[in-house]
Structure formats: structure tokens, C-alpha cells
Amino acid sequence: MKRLFYVLVALVALLPANATGARKIRVVATIPDLADMARHVGGDLVQVTSLATGVEDIHAVQMKPSFAVLLNRADVVLLLGLEAEHAFLPALLEAARNPKILRDAPGYIDCSVYVTPIEAPTRIDRSLGDQHPMGNPHINLDPVLGKAMVRAIADGLSRNFPDDAATFHKNAAAYNATLDEAIARWRREAAPLKGKKLVSYHPDMVYFAERFGMEPFGTIEIRPGVDPTPGHIAELKQRMLKEHVEVVVRERHYPAGLAETIARETGAKLVELPAMTGGVPEAKDYISFIDYNVRTMVRAVTGG
Amino acid sequence: MRPRLSTRHGTALLLALLLAAAPGATRTEAQGAGEEQVRKELDLLKEQLRRVEQQMKQQEELIRRLSGEKPGGPAPAPSAPPPSAAAPPPAPAVVDEEALKLKILEELQPQLAAANKTFPAQFNPAIGFIVDTVLSFTSRKDQGNFEFRSGELGISANVDPFVRAYAIINGTNAGGFDVEEAAIVTTSLPYNLTVKGGRFFADFGRLSKFHDHDLPFVNRPGVLDTYIGGESQSDGIEVNWLAPLDQYLTLTAGVYNKVGASNTRVDNTVPRGLEEFTYLARATTFFSLTDAQSIDLGVSNAYTPRVRVNDGGSRNLAGIDLTYRYTPLAAAAYRGLVWGNEFLLNSERQQTVPASDTGPALFRYRDAFGMYSYLEARLTRRYYPGVLFEWVEDLAHPGRVTNAYSPYFTVWASEFQRLRLQYTHLDAPRQRPEDQFFLQWTIIMGSHVHSFRDR
Ligand SMILES: [Zn+2]
Numbered sequence: 198m199k200r201l202f203y204v205l206v207a208l209v210a211l212l213p214a215n216a217t218g219a220r221k222i223r224v225v226a227t228i229p230d231l232a233d234m235a236r237h238v239g240g241d242l243v244q245v246t247s248l249a250t251g252v253e254d255i256h257a258v259q260m261k262p263s264f265a266v267l268l269n270r271a272d273v274v275l276l277l278g279l280e281a282e283h284a285f286l287p288a289l290l291e292a293a294r295n296p297k298i299l300r301d302a303p304g305y306i307d308c309s310v311y312v313t314p315i316e317a318p319t320r321i322d323r324s325l326g327d328q329h330p331m332g333n334p335h336i337n338l339d340p341v342l343g344k345a346m347v348r349a350i351a352d353g354l355s356r357n358f359p360d361d362a363a364t365f366h367k368n369a370a371a372y373n374a375t376l377d378e379a380i381a382r383w384r385r386e387a388a389p390l391k392g393k394k395l396v397s398y399h400p401d402m403v404y405f406a407e408r409f410g411m412e413p414f415g416t417i418e419i420r421p422g423v424d425p426t427p428g429h430i431a432e433l434k435q436r437m438l439k440e441h442v443e444v445v446v447r448e449r450h451y452p453a454g455l456a457e458t459i460a461r462e463t464g465a466k467l468v469e470l471p472a473m474t475g476g477v478p479e480a481k482d483y484i485s486f487i488d489y490n491v492r493t494m495v496r497a498v499t500g501g
Numbered sequence: 502m503r504p505r506l507s508t509r510h511g512t513a514l515l516l517a518l519l520l521a522a523a524p525g526a527t528r529t530e531a532q533g534a535g536e537e538q539v540r541k542e543l544d545l546l547k548e549q550l551r552r553v554e555q556q557m558k559q560q561e562e563l564i565r566r567l568s569g570e571k572p573g574g575p576a577p578a579p580s581a582p583p584p585s586a587a588a589p590p591p592a593p594a595v596v597d598e599e600a601l602k603l604k605i606l607e608e609l610q611p612q613l614a615a616a617n618k619t620f621p622a623q624f625n626p627a628i629g630f631i632v633d634t635v636l637s638f639t640s641r642k643d644q645g646n647f648e649f650r651s652g653e654l655g656i657s658a659n660v661d662p663f664v665r666a667y668a669i670i671n672g673t674n675a676g677g678f679d680v681e682e683a684a685i686v687t688t689s690l691p692y693n694l695t696v697k698g699g700r701f702f703a704d705f706g707r708l709s710k711f712h713d714h715d716l717p718f719v720n721r722p723g724v725l726d727t728y729i730g731g732e733s734q735s736d737g738i739e740v741n742w743l744a745p746l747d748q749y750l751t752l753t754a755g756v757y758n759k760v761g762a763s764n765t766r767v768d769n770t771v772p773r774g775l776e777e778f779t780y781l782a783r784a785t786t787f788f789s790l791t792d793a794q795s796i797d798l799g800v801s802n803a804y805t806p807r808v809r810v811n812d813g814g815s816r817n818l819a820g821i822d823l824t825y826r827y828t829p830l831a832a833a834a835y836r837g838l839v840w841g842n843e844f845l846l847n848s849e850r851q852q853t854v855p856a857s858d859t860g861p862a863l864f865r866y867r868d869a870f871g872m873y874s875y876l877e878a879r880l881t882r883r884y885y886p887g888v889l890f891e892w893v894e895d896l897a898h899p900g901r902v903t904n905a906y907s908p909y910f911t912v913w914a915s916e917f918q919r920l921r922l923q924y925t926h927l928d929a930p931r932q933r934p935e936d937q938f939f940l941q942w943t944i945i946m947g948s949h950v951h952s953f954r955d956r
Contacts, residue, residue, distance in 0.1 A: 250792070250830060257834035260956055261795065262749040262787035269693065269743060288953040294743055296689040323917060323946075423915050424882045450831050452881070 222358060225271040225298075227282050228255060229475040230337040231308055231346065233483045235275055237372040238350045238365050242358075248285075251475020254399075254450040255335075256328050256422060258285045260292075268293035271304070273357055275350060278309030279334030306353030311345035312336050315403060328422035329400070337473065339404035340380050340487045344373045379484050383409070383491045389499050396437060396465070397446035398456055401472050405490065414442050417455060430459065437463045444497060448472045468497040560601060626658030627948035633714040633941070640936040649674040650713060650941075653681070657950070663689055666699075669712065681712070681734060681762075693743040702733045703760045704741065704753040704783050705801045706843050707822040709733040715955055717841070717877055717887060718909050719923045719939040724871030724893045728818060728845045730761020735779070736769060748786065755781040760803050760818075766810050776806040797824040797956075812864040814850025837879040844872045851897040869894040877911075885911040901930035917945045 221244040226232035232247035239245065246267055249258050255277065268274060268289055276282050290299060298304040314332025336342040351369035355362035387409035394414040395406055400421055406413045415436065419429050436442075437459070445465045447456035450472065460467035470490050471477045480486035631653040638645040650673060657667035668683040684701035687694070702710040708722065709729045721731060737757030744750040757779050759767035767777065785799040801820040808816050820843060827838040847869045854863035871894055877887030888908045895901040909923035921941040928934045 252831035254834050259828050259830075259833050260953060261789065262785075262797070263789055265743070265953070266747065266749050269745070287950065292743075292953040294690075294693050294695060299688070323915075327916060450834070452832070452835055 222354070223270055223272045224275060224354075225267050225273070226275040227258070227286060228277060228337065228473050230343070230473055230483050230486065231275040231277065231350065233474055234308075234343070234347050234350050234372070235354075238347060238369045239354060240364065240368050242361055242364065243354075247475075248289075249473065249475075251471065251473040251480070252450060253473070254448075255281050255473065256284050257450075258282070260285045260289055262292070264289050265292040268298065269295050271295060271298055273304040273306050273353065274298040275306045275308055275353070277334055277337060277346075278307040279312075279314055279331040279336070280329070281334035283328075303357050306350065308346040308349040308353075309334065309336055310349050312342050315407070316400065324420075333400060333403055335401035335472065336404055337483075338402065338487075338490065339408045340376055340383065340483075341408060342404060343483060343487070344376050347373050347376070376484070379487070383487060386495060387491050389495055393444055393498055394440060394442040395444040395446055396433065396442055396459070398448050398451040401448060402446050402470075409491070409494075411444075411494075414440065417451075417459065425455070430455070434459060434463050437465065444468055444494070446470055449476055466497040466500075468494055470494070563605075624658075626656040629655045629948040630946050631655070631712075631714050631943065632946075633943045635719060635942075636940040638938045641933070653712065653714065655948070657948070659688070660685070663687060671712075681732070693745060695741045697739045697741070698737075700734065700736045701739070703735040703737070703755055703757055703781055703803075704739060705729060705733045705760060705781060705803055705818075706820045706845070707797075707799065707824065707841065708843065710954055714943050717839070717875060717885075717911075718889050718907060719921060719941050720907075720925070722843070722873035722889065723891050723903055723905065724843065724845050724873055726763075727893060727896060728847050728869075728871055730764030732762045733760050734762035735760045737778075739781075750784065750786050753781065753783040757781070759805075766808050766816070767805070774807070777809070779803050779805045793827055793829045795826050795828075797826070798822070808849065811850040811852070812862070814864060814866065816847070816849035818845065818847050820845045835879065835882045839877045839879075840875070841877075842872065842874045844870070846870050847896055849896070853897070867897060867899055869896045869899045883913050885913070887911070895930065898930075903927070903929045917949070919943045 222239060222242055224232075224235045224239060224243045224245045226235055226245060226247045228249045229247045229251040232245045235243060235245045248264050248267070249255065253259075264285075271293075274286075274290070276286060287300070295304075296302060314334065314336070316329065317332030318330065336346065347369050351365040354365045358365075391410040392412065394412045395402060396415050396417065397413070398417045400413065400416050400418075402411075403413045405411075415433055417425055417430070417433070419425055425433075442463065443465055445456055445460040445463070446468050447453060448471070449469055453469075457467055459465070470493060471480050471486065474480050474483050474486040476486070477489060480489045631651065633650040633653070635648040635650050636645070637648055652672045654670045655667065656670075657665065659665045664685050664687050666683075666685045669681040670678055671681045672678045680700060682699075682701045684697055684699040687696045690696065704710065706725070706729070708716060709725045709731075710733055712732070713721065725731065735755070735757035737755055739753060739755035741751060741753045744752065758769050758773070760779050760781065767773070767779075781801065781803045783799060783801040785797065788796045788798070790796065799820075799822045801822070803818045805816045807813050822841075822843045824842070825838075825840040829836050848866060850864045851867045852862050853865050856862040871892065873889060873891045875887055875889040877885055879885055886909070888906065891903070891905040891907075893903045895903070905925055905927045907923055907925040909921060912920045914920065919942075921939070921943075923939040923941070925937040925939070926934065927937060
């Protein structure tokens with residue numbers, strides 16, 4: 198035991214914190230969408246890492262001890278908020294022992310602060326499922342709300358590093374202008390989606406649907422985070438047939454079989470979409486992520 | 502209502518400037534396109550500005566309503582700055598927007614303050630309650646039992662900016678309530694340090710820090726029950742340090758009266774000399790093999806220099822815990838594999854011959870080894886089948902080995918309700934092999950934290 202201790206002490210002495218020269222602001226984002234935005238807002242001033250790679254279910258990201266190491270050294274943490282990261286972030290923050298980024302500390306940057314969530318429950322009750330207690334948190338799928346997230350990042354970074362506030366706000370405005378152009382284009386491209394009803398595995402398509410004129414019809418899950426029962430599926434299929442639901446979305450982090458079956462049996466189109474930037478190779482940044490979702494959905498609806 | 506009027510004035514100014522600028526700009530661009538085109542664009546621009554003005558009027562209306570003022574009050578003199586060639590055209594509008602914001606906030610403040618009132622109960626800690634019940638049946642004498650394993654109350658809250666605290670109070674079918682844990686934990690010490698004090702599960706190994714209902718199977722592995730004494734419950738103090746390295750590494754040092762809820766070697770209630778406390782050291786690390794595969798590794802050692810009931814001899818308990826995980830990133834909620842192992846080595850002076858008329862009791866140092874290993878798969882979000890294997894030497898008679906294997910099947914109805922079916926084949930020394938069946942039903946209500954410790 199004694200020898201082990203000396204070895205450990207020696208290791209620590211040999212590997213000092215590798216900070217040299219003008220240090221960049223260390224930003225840790227929970228998901229790649231926020232990481233991409235932070236790179237645009239922070240420019241050369243920031244060094245950004247993301248915990249999730251984008252293929253995960255945001256409600257079930259694994260708590261890796263290596264994440265605690267990243268958070269331990271972070272100057273700020275960016276989170277989607279609305280309890281989306283409930284399964285991993287609170288425990289990781291505790292393990293990371295970094296007072297700068299604890300909840301309610303300045304470095305804890307909740308990117309949903311400028312968003313009014315939809316589906317906010319009128320009562321908090323686990324019979325309603327537990328994954329969306331503050332309302333629907335999947336705001337990153339709507340690029341207009343993406344702009345609000347960019348603003349929250351700029352404000353959050355400015356709060357922590359006021360000397361660079363002007364740069365952050367200038368960069369954020371420039372990026373949001375780019376987003377605005379893209380949004381105008383997406384609106385044009387998404388014209389065929391108007392009025393189409395969609396069923397998804399989890400209620401994470403609602404902001405996207407509302408933005409582009411689609412109607413969220415129901416989910417394969419019974420409640421957010423609660424797997425379906427056979428009775429629920431039978432009833433859903435019946436309602437889908439009656440109401441002519443044309444699209445079944447399988448978010449790529451959910452099992453394929455059930456969504457496929459439901460689509461086949463109701464004659465709906467199966468559309469497989471990522472729920473985050475990085476969820477497919479084509480979605481390498483936030484804009485290409487929304488691009489991918491809009492185009493994939495339009496292709497499915499127009500039968501292309 | 503100065504801001505209102507200056508807003509209107511600013512808008513008018515903006516309108517004028519833009520109208521003045523627009524034809525010039527369009528003319529140069531649209532020279533070949535003819536006057537028709539220019540006029541169209543101009544009309545469009547006018548329409549846009551009209552909308553902007555309309556929006557501003559709506560905002561004014563909002564302020565008026567908020568302040569309870571009737572429209573058409575006395576109009577103070579316009580206060581916008583005089584138009585100047587040097588000032589950028591949008592500036593007055595921006596200034597007015599700020600004033601507008603301030604005014605709105607001012608008007609809203611009393612209502613906001615009223616809505617934000619706190620009540621004493623809002624400082625209440627988070628509360629959760631767990632019901633864990635087991636129907637068991639054993640082939641020995643063909644007997645069964647509805648076992649009320651625990652009704653466990655958990656409460657937790659931040660105490661102040663420096664510490665948080667939590668308590669776990671447990672009632673079982675043994676009767677009475679027991680404070681399983683009641684601990685104070687620092688939250689903002691420098692140098693990556695955390696100090697824990699009170700009663701808590703000492704940082705020894707992995708599953709000895711799990712409460713019964715959090716275990717992956719129905720019963721605590723025999724090696725943890727006999728070598729540690731069930732849960733690693735301890736009264737004492739513990740310091741934990743996260744090394745500032747790229748590689749995840751934590752070290753723990755602790756001092757306790759004793760370690761283990763059902764460890765009867767040491768009396769928890771009477772004072773003792775320094776050599777009779779138990780001293781613990783632990784190191785943990787983590788290796789990412791691929792995106793989906795990882796290994797958690799820990800080594801623990803608990804040393805008690807002097808144990809009275811063991812004729813004053815020392816006791817040392819060493820452990821290694823190794824957990825392999827396969828969790829495909831894109832399917833973490835419904836696919837995966839966990840392979841968990843713990844190996845323990847106990848060295849202590851054991852009584853080999855009891856005291857009698859012919860002489861005093863005889864004691865000898867004994868090394869005993871025990872382990873468990875389990876493999877659990879995640880097939881869907883609901884179904885987790887697994888199998889547990891155990892091999893444990895008797896502490897006083899290392900040659901006598903108990904082994905057991907237990908296939909089990911866990912069904913998660915939701916994240917907060919779980920059913921588990923388990924079969925255990927137990928082969929203990931000098932006893933007939935025993936078959937056991939368990940059906941466990943567990944629920945969590947109220948507050949529930951996904952703790953890092955319970956990974
Ligand atoms: Zn969700």
C-alpha cells in the first residue's frame with residue numbers, strides 16, 4: 198500500500214496540469230449542437246468539448262468517469278436544460294468537484310433560458326412519465342430556437358468573461374444571421390411538409406414539427422421514457438389509420454423494429470432521423486444537422 | 502409617457518431616413534430593370550416599415566395596459582435627439598427600446614416580487630421513498646416467506662454553500678427503524694477534495710456501497726455479507742481526492758469505528774484507542790477501451806491494528822473490484838453488457854480452539870479468500886437477464902468453501918418500478934445443497950438521484 202502511494206504521488210508530480218501560455222476558455226457542452234454553437238460564439242477564445250457524440254439518447258447518456266475529468270477542468274458547462282440531461286449531468290457535476298460550474302454558479306450555462314417550452318405539464322406526476330418534467334426539452338431540433346440557444350451561450354460566456362463580451366455578442370449576431378438565412382431556405386424547402394401528421398418514438402420532434410407546419414400526432418412510447426405496451430401500439434395503429442398519418446419517425450437512438458412494423462402496417466413512411474448534431478455523419482455541425490432532417494423528411498413526404 | 506412618444510418619433514425618423522436612402526440604393530441596383538421594379542420594391546419597403554410601426558404601437562398599448570393608464574393622456578414634448586448626419590440612423594430606436602424595456606420591467610416588478618415570494622417549506626429537503634419486497638422460497642424444509650425487505654426513506658438537501666447532507670432511514674421486517682446513512686458532504690473544497698462525515702457507506706469496493714434494493718440481483722453476494730458485514734456502513738470520516746490528471750484517478754482515505762453494518766467484531770458504541778479504529782485506503786481508475794467499452798478498476802484496503810475479540814490481533818481486508826461495460830453509444834438505453842467482479846482477501850487472528858477448563862483459547866492468523874462475478878445483459882429498455890456466481894471461503898476455516906450460482910431476470914416496468922425473478926443454487930460446506938427462489942418487487946417514489954457512486 199505504501200509503495201502504491203509513493204508511485205501515485207510521483208505520477209501526480211510528473212504530470213502537472215498542462216496549462217501553458219494564454220489559456221483558452223474551456224467550454225464543455227453536453228451535446229454537439231451546443232458545442233458547435235459555442236465554437237461560433239467563442240471563436241479563437243474557446244476550446245470546446247462535447248460529452249455526447251450526437252448518436253446518443255440525451256436522456257440516457259452514459260456517466261463516464263472521463264467526463265468528470267473534463268468537467269473538473271471546465272470554465273463553463275453548456276447544457277440544453279429543461280432537465281434533458283437529468284440522467285447524467287447532476288451526478289457528473291457532483292463527481293467533477295468544480296464549484297465554478299455547479300448548478301446556479303455562473304459557469305452553469307442553461308441554454309434553454311430564452312425558450313418557452315411547450316408541453317409543460319400542468320402537474321408533476323410520474324404517471325405522466327419522468328423525462329420531461331419542465332416541458333419538452335428537445336429544443337435543438339428547431340433552428341429558430343437554436344438562435345435563442347446561441348443568444349444564451351453568448352450571454353452565459355459574457356457573464357463569465359465580461360472582457361470578451363463584445364466579441365461573443367458580435368460572433369453570436371453573425372452566426373444567428375447565417376442561421377436566419379438558412380431558416381428562410383428551410384422554410385421554402387419544407388413547404389411540402391405542411392399539414393402532414395407524424396408519429397415518433399419519443400416526443401422529440403414536436404418543435405421541429407411545429408416550425409415546419411407538421412402535426413405531431415402521437416408517440417410509440419406511452420409516456421416520455423416509458424416503453425409501449427401492446428395495447429398502446431394497437432390503439433396507436435388504429436388511430437393512425439383513421440387519421441391518415443403519413444410519417445413515422447424513428448429517432449436513430451431508439452430500436453428499429455417497432456417503428457418499422459408500425460409504419461409498414463399503417464402504410465406510413467418510415468423516416469430515420471438523428472436528434473442531435475453528429476447523429477449521422479452528414480450532420481457534422483448544427484446547420485448541416487437541420488439540413489439533414491429537413492431534407493430527409495421532405496424526401497420521405499414527397500416520395501423521392 | 503416620454504418613452505412612448507420618443508419611440509414613435511424614433512420610428513418616424515427611421516422611416517424617413519430609410520425612405521430617403523432606399524430609392525437611391527434601388528436606383529443604382531435596378532437601373533436596367535425599369536421604374537416598375539423600383540416602385541414595387543419601394544412599396545414593399547413601405548409595407549415593412551408600416552408593420553414595424555404597428556408592432557411598436559402594440560408595445561405601447563401593452564405598457565399602457567400594464568401601467569393601468571388610459572390612452573390619450575397628456576402628451577409631453579418629444580424628447581428624441583435631433584436628427585444628425587453623424588449619428589447612425591437606428592440609434593434612437595435602440596435607445597428607445599432600452600427605455601421601453603426598463604419601463605416594462607418597472608411596471609412588472611411588483612407582480613414579479615409577489616409571485617417570487619418564498620415559503621418556509623420551500624427549503625424542505627428532497628424526499629424519496631423506496632419499497633422493496635421479496636417473496637422467497639427455499640428447498641430446505643420447503644418453506645416460504647413474504648419478506649418486507651425495506652421501506653427506505655431518503656432525504657437530501659444542500660445545507661449551505663459549503664456542504665450538502667443526506668440521510669437514509671430504513672425500516673425492515675426485522676422491526677424498528679435504522680439510520681442507515683446520515684452524512685455531511687463538502688461541496689466546495691479546493692484542490693478537488695471532498696470530505697464526508699457522519700454515518701455512511703465507507704468507500705470499500707463496489708457493491709458494498711449499494712443499498713439492498715440497488716443491487717443488480719436479489720441478495721448481496723455472500724463474500725460481502727461475511728467479509729465486510731453487508732453494506733460497508735461506518736461511523737467515521739473520509740477524504741476523497743480527484744487527481745488533476747487526464748487519466749481519471751481518485752484516492753480515498755478514511756477512519757471509522759468499524760466497517761460493515763453487521764460486523765460484530767467491534768462495538769460501535771464504546772470509545773476505543775487509536776489502534777482499534779479501522780483505517781481505509783482506496784484508489785479507483787477508469788479505462789475507455791473503445792467508445793462503447795470501458796473498465797472501472799478499484800483497489801481497497803481496510804486495516805484494523807487491534808481487534809479485541811481476536812485476542813488483540815490485527816485484521817486486514819483487501820479488495821479488488823473490476824467492472825467491464827459494453828454500452829453501445831447509440832443504444833445505451835436498451836443494449837449493453839456489464840461484467841462485475843470483486844475479489845476479497847481477509848487476514849485476521851481467528852480463534853481456533855475455544856477456552857476451556859484445560860486451557861485458554863487458541864488463536865491463529867488465517868487468510869481467507871472470496872469472490873463473486875456476475876454478467877448482466879441489457880436486451881431492451883425493460884429486460885435485463887443475468888447470472889451471478891459466488892465462491893467464498895469460511896473466514897475461520899479457509900478450506901471450507903461455499904459456492905452458489907444464481908440466474909436472474911429483471912424487468913423494469915418503468916425507471917421507477919422493477920420486478921425480478923431469481924433462482925439460487927447454494928452449496929455450503931457440511932450442508933445439503935439448497936435451492937432458493939425469489940420474486941422481488943421494488944418501487945421508488947418521489948425524489949430519486951442517479952448517483953455517480955451507483956454506476
Ligand atoms: Zn425527451
